Amino acid sequence: MRQRIRTAAVAGLFIVPLVVGACSGSSSNDAGADRDCITDFDADTDYFPDKSTITDASGLAIDYHKSYQVVTVKEPSPGAAPASYVLVRCGAPAPKLDGALADAPAVQIPIRTMYSGSTTHLPAMVALDAADTVTGVSSADYVSTPEIRSRIDAGKVKQYADGGVPNVERVIAAHPDVLVSDGYEDASLPKLQRAGITVLSDADWLENGPLGRAEWIKFFAALTGREKKAAEVFGQVKRDYNAVTAKVANAPETSVLLGGVENGAWTMAAGGSYFGRIVRDARGQYPWAGDQSTGSAHLSIESVIDRSRNADAWLLSDMTVNSLPELYRQDERYRVFARPAKRAWNSTKAVSETGGNDYFERGVLRPDLVLGDVAAILHPDMFPGHDFTFYRHLPAE
Template identity: 25%
Template sequence: MMLCAFAFAGCGSSGSGYSTDISKELTHERSAEITNATGFSIDYYNDGYKLVSIDDEGQFLIVPEGKTAPSDLKDGIVVIQQPLKNIYLVATATMDMFRAIDALDMIKMTGTKASDWYIPEAVERMESGQIVYAGKYSMPDYEVILSNNCDLAIESGMIYHTPDVKEALEARGIPVLVDQSSYEGDPLGRVEWVKVYGAITNHEEEADAAFNKQRQLFEEATSTGKLANSPTVAFFYITTSGAVSVRVGDDYIPKMIELAGGKYVYSDLVNENSNASSKTLQMENFYEKAKNADVLIYNSTIDSLMGSLDDMISKSEFLSNFDAVKAGHVWITSQNMYQDSMGFGNFIVDVKKILENPDISDDELVYLRRLV
């Protein structure tokens, strides 16, 4: 199967729209092959210089160790000087990418506490002091950041809610890169952002290998064992107020469910006045649409207190009447699924397995377990 078959955002180069003519001292040699992501491009120049261009964010010149930025570098381009040794990582989803390319040694600070990490290597490094907590995105600890000689801050889109923090970091001479992998419409496009961090850390080969591993899982899941009928699937969690949060139809989770051979029950759901990836429904409305779903998948990355099927049913009497509950086809995600940003292929395979074999054992799955 051609990769384009499941590249929802389209194939080909990212088309960042930025010019690669950035200095008379630099000769453009080639562009990295980007097959699924649309939000970035990577260009290579003479003497090991690299240019990462991110849509609506800007351009970043990666300067090799022992080199300096060109004197005539185009205005507005942010310089990232190698070697990188003291990264402040705030974008939680990127930790798994650094793990995948064997570059965790470059991360010295994080915006997530050890108790909130589900990546074992991150927890171990924080407990040993190799990585320290330096404050969340909106309240960074500048003293810790400066004392650790921070050479790059990697933020999530949340930083746009506190632009003064980004400006304060930059004013202290710290380049800030905002990860925008979450804006990719194609699930595999999100995974492909590992190539950005591969370029920044000189771990391109590892990044390509990690991406290709997930791409292979995507291809295998979408090219073999097609189901005669697409089982219907609801993906949700129940809020503290008793309402139900579901993903809108064009979110990456429903797309992965569809790639696995399922039919998302809210495939036509949109947020009329927002770009949010989820929408809150009253339980009665959720019941009307999802009561006959073949499979329910509960999102524990938001609600981590769900231990059993009875726990879920206790949240609403409506749930006991759902077909999937009666049939025992209720599953829950593991809490590490969101942070494991390089595991989307595994999630698709998991969903495919539970759709093809409702009696499958939890031992055969990575991110799902049956609620009993």
């Protein structure tokens, strides 16, 4: 699950000078709140009384030191070497580092301005009470988060990319404290680096576990100094997710058809993928659940007809259809799946007027809500009156 607006990825370590002791802000007159900078540095003081502990995310590590922390993204883009970032409390002297960290990007925290390369970042920033730190987005149309939409409408958040490609001059002119990319390579990255723009990679989408992906809120907490708030938010998400899992733990498995035809092949989540795990935790079963690969399975429609035409329910996603007639107009072969079509649901309930789908935005931070919807679809008797957040039933007319 991801609705990402491509920007730039960090494939390794790069050098960005650290300005020590300064607490100056961005050129924006609507930057986040003034930083609580250190004014009388004491080398023996721990300036991080609230520390994040990573429990579910496999691709993120945070190590604390008294006046700085080291955030390591273990795979900043597919196949890339780990990247580490040194986050220094503003007002503290630059730490003396060696080895790979000597050349690691350095950031004064808490940041006051952030350009976001993916809509999935935005709910985390809002949950951390740091919405006013977001001053740029790659594509404004795809933003669903109300707090950021209102800032876009007020002119406080600017679009910095054209057709998904960053406008280098626009970013350089704004000079945000950081640009958090979406974990993809982009030719504009070297230009931004050379201009002194600090680019950090958020690789939450490479996590296969729903809770692991949600825990990347702690990445943004490290940038904003909101570790305590992140622990509260993620702790509640994890409790709610596990509560749904426990509720359906002894329910009989429901056979489910996933996905649909894309580019001539039937595409569905593999058993080891993010959504495959959601289905498993909701006590859903499908013939390819045993495929523990982490991406999508691409199958012949004949094989899906053979093995899933009599499934009890059908879960679609990322398809712009809101009724069965619309679905059949896309491909008449869907009519073969008459049984699962009676309980066909699509994750299009929360699509904005400009085309942003909150399922791919807030759903990343709130897998408990996604799981709740899927569990209610597969076991309706156990969730009477469920208020669906992301899914809508596809009517026959």
